[in-house]
Amino acid sequence: MIDFHFFPSPNTWKVAIMLEECGLPYRLVPVDITADAQFAPEFLRISPNNRVPAIVDHTAPDGSQPVFESGAILLYLAEKTGRFLSPSGPARVAAQEWLMWQMGGLGPMAGQAHHFRRYAPAGNDYAVDRYTRECARLYRVLDARLAGRSWIADDYSVADMACWGWVWFHRLHGQDLGDFPQIGRWFTAMSARPAVQRAQALGHDLVSPAFARVLQQPAYDEDPLFAADTTRVK
Numbered sequence: 255m256i257d258f259h260f261f262p263s264p265n266t267w268k269v270a271i272m273l274e275e276c277g278l279p280y281r282l283v284p285v286d287i288t289a290d291a292q293f294a295p296e297f298l299r300i301s302p303n304n305r306v307p308a309i310v311d312h313t314a315p316d317g318s319q320p321v322f323e324s325g326a327i328l329l330y331l332a333e334k335t336g337r338f339l340s341p342s343g344p345a346r347v348a349a350q351e352w353l354m355w356q357m358g359g360l361g362p363m364a365g366q367a368h369h370f371r372r373y374a375p376a377g378n379d380y381a382v383d384r385y386t387r388e389c390a391r392l393y394r395v396l397d398a399r400l401a402g403r404s405w406i407a408d409d410y411s412v413a414d415m416a417c418w419g420w421v422w423f424h425r426l427h428g429q430d431l432g433d434f435p436q437i438g439r440w441f442t443a444m445s446a447r448p449a450v451q452r453a454q455a456l457g458h459d460l461v462s463p464a465f466a467r468v469l470q471q472p473a474y475d476e477d478p479l480f481a482a483d484t485t486r487v488k
Contacts, residue, residue, distance in 0.1 A: 256280040257310040259300065261287045262457045262469060264361065264419030265324040266307040270453035271415040272328055276335045280309075284460050325357045328412040338411050345409055352399070352406045352413035356420070360396070363388045364420045367427045386428040393424075393434050400436035404443065418444045422454075423474045445472065 258273065258280045260266050273280050285291045285306050292304045301308035301322035308322040311334070321330045329350075332339035340346040367385035370378050396417065399406060406413040421441050424431055431438040444450055458466045468474060 255312050257283050257312070259283045259285050259297065259306055259308040259310075260457055261285050261306050262461055263306065264364075264423065265305075266457075267419035267422075267453055268324050268412075268415045269307045269309065269327050269331075270456050271418070271450050272331050272338065272412065274449035274452045275415070275447075276331065276337055278331070278335070282456060284457065286460065288461075325353055325416065328353065328416060332412055338415070340409065340411075345407060345411075348407035349409075349411040349413045353416050355395075356413070356416040360389075360392050360417060360420050363392055364423065364427045368423065371428060372426060389427040389429055393427075393429050393437060397434040397436045400440050405440070414440075414444060418450065419454075421473075425474050441473070 256273065256278055258269065260270070260282050261284065285297060287306065291297065292301070292306060297308070298304055300310060300320045303322060305322070307324055307327060308320065309327055309330075311319045311321065311330075319330075321327050329339070339349050363385055366381070367389045370381040370385055374381065396406070405411065406417065418441065420427075421431075421437060431441060454469070458469050461469065
């Protein structure tokens with residue numbers, strides 16, 4: 255059994271997708287980040303960076319194994335199961351490259367765009383412009399990568415799982431998938447996978463009713479209780 259420390263977010267969704275795709279037994283352990291539960295001493299022993307997701311694999315060969323950081327968890331589970339990461343060769347390199355691209359680029363930049371577009375006080379126009387433009391650049395990079403291929407690393411892999419949840423919130427990043435047709439095609443195919451749907455449905459009871467209504471949409475769209483400025487900067 256794997257304990258999965260969770261609160262709904264793009265980073266936790268990627269691990270949930272992997273667990274569901276692999277059919278691994280897991281127990282959902284809610285971590286209410288809206289109440290600062292991620293700072294609890296018992297959670298910090300598992301995730302010293304006080305962020306979800308984190309797992310504890312109680313079936314590891316050497317005893318219970320905690321793993322924190324979503325990318326590290328994906329790699330750990332891929333190695334554990336032998337799935338969604340090629341054992342060697344160019345396909346493995348590509349999946350790792352694009353996983354790191356998401357971890358170092360799409361995730362952090364989209365998170366900053368989300369923050370400054372939705373939460374920051376007025377007067378942060380420079381930051382809004384900077385991060386919205388960088389998101390647009392990263393979306394163009396991914397769109398170009400997907401031209402002529404179904405999945406980011408050719409075969410469906412941890413790279414796809416890592417990126418999908420961030421693209422789900424594309425409107426909060428100031429982006430329109432109509433401008434990125436290859437991403438739109440890929441996002442639709444990802445969203446149709448039963449494991450992705452099960453993963454995204456986790457934990458809706460852990461959030462406010464307003465946010466739960468947002469999560470029940472096919473992808474983030476405008477909601478009067480959870481609205482964002484959607485002015486796009488190219």
